[in-house]
Amino acid sequence: MSDPHPHRPSHAPAAAGDKLSLFERLVAFLSPGPDSRDELIAALADAEKRELIEPESRLMLEGVLRMADMRAGDVMVAAPRMDLLDIDAPYDELLALVIDTGHSRFPVHEGKRDSIIGILMAKDLLKLQRAPELNLRTLLRPAVFVPESKRLNELLRDFRSNRNHLAMVIDEFGQTAGLITIEDVLEEIVGEIEDEFDEKDGDNSVYTLADGSHRVAGDAPIASVNGAFGTVLPEDDFETIGGLVAQHLGRVPRRGETVTVGGLRFVVMLTRGGAVRWFRVSRREPGEAAAEVD
Numbered sequence: 001m002s003d004p005h006p007h008r009p010s011h012a013p014a015a016a017g018d019k020l021s022l023f024e025r026l027v028a029f030l031s032p033g034p035d036s037r038d039e040l041i042a043a044l045a046d047a048e049k050r051e052l053i054e055p056e057s058r059l060m061l062e063g064v065l066r067m068a069d070m071r072a073g074d075v076m077v078a079a080p081r082m083d084l085l086d087i088d089a090p091y092d093e094l095l096a097l098v099i100d101t102g103h104s105r106f107p108v109h110e111g112k113r114d115s116i117i118g119i120l121m122a123k124d125l126l127k128l129q130r131a132p133e134l135n136l137r138t139l140l141r142p143a144v145f146v147p148e149s150k151r152l153n154e155l156l157r158d159f160r161s162n163r164n165h166l167a168m169v170i171d172e173f174g175q176t177a178g179l180i181t182i183e184d185v186l187e188e189i190v191g192e193i194e195d196e197f198d199e200k201d202g203d204n205s206v207y208t209l210a211d212g213s214h215r216v217a218g219d220a221p222i223a224s225v226n227g228a229f230g231t232v233l234p235e236d237d238f239e240t241i242g243g244l245v246a247q248h249l250g251r252v253p254r255r256g257e258t259v260t261v262g263g264l265r266f267v268v269m270l271t272r273g274g275a276v277r278w279f280r281v282s283r284r285e286p287g288e289a290a291a292e293v294d
Contacts, residue, residue, distance in 0.1 A: 218242030
C-alpha cells in the first residue's frame with residue numbers, strides 16, 4: 001500500500017542512540033577530555049577528591065599508566081644481587097640457601113654466574129630428598145630470557161599467557177643483566193605485595209619474617225623501629241627510618257645495598273620514586289662497623 005502522505009515530514013522522536021551521541025558530542029565540546037597523561041592523572045586525582053573513585057583505585061590506575069612507559073630494566077633485580085643456585089653445589093648447601101632466602105623459584109647457573117641453564121622450583125628440591133638418585137638437571141625448567149628494553153605491559157601479558165612467573169633479563173650484548181618476576185611487575189600497579197607468612201609487629205610498617213629478621217618500611221617512624229628492636233636511634237632530626245639511614249649514608253641507598261646504623265643492619269629490598277620502600281633489618285653482627293656500606 002502506498003504512503004497516503006508521502007511528503008509529510010516525520011516527527012518521530014530520534015532514537016536513543018542518536019540522542020546519546022548528540023549529548024556526548026555536546027559534553028566533549030563543553031568539557032574536552034585530557035590531552036596528555038599528566039592531565040589524565042590530574043583528572044583522576046580530581047575524581048578521587050570528589051569521591052567518584054576510591055584512593056586505592058586512583059593509585060592503581062596511575063600505576064597502570066606509568067607502567068606503560070617502564071621497561072624490564074627499570075624494575076629488575078640486578079645480576080650482582082640475584083640469589084642463584086649452583087648446579088654443582090651439594091644438596092645441603094642448596095637447601096640452606098632456599099630456606100634462607102625464601103624464594104619459590106631460583107635461576108640455576110653452571111660455572112659463571114651469568115651462565116643460566118634453567119629455573120628450579122623450590123618445591124622440586126624436595127624431590128631430591130626423597131630420591132637422592134635423581135639428577136638435579138632433570139628438575140630444571142627452561143629459563144625465559146627477555147631484553148632490558150621489554151615493556152612491562154608486554155611482559156605482564158607474556159607472563160599471563162605463558163603461565164610463567166620469572167624471566168632472566170639480558171642486556172644489549174646478550175649478558176645476564178638481572179631477573180624480573182611477575183610480582184615485580186604487579187607491584188608497579190598495586191604497590192608492595194606482602195608475603196602471606198609475614199607477621200605484623202604492632203603496626204603496618206614493621207613485619208617479622210620467617211628467618212627472624214624484619215621487613216621495615218622506609219617511612220616507618222623511628223619510634224616504631226626503636227620499639228621493635230629495643231634500640232635508641234635518635235628521633236630528633238628525622239621522623240622516618242629511611243631519612244635517618246640516608247643521612248648516615250649521605251644519599252638515598254640503592255636496592256641491594258647494606259648499611260649498618262646504631263646496632264642494626266639495613267638491607268635495601270625495594271626502592272621507588274627516589275626513596276626506599278622496604279628494608280630487611282637484623283641486628284648488627286659483632287665487629288661490624290656502625291655506619292658501613294657494602
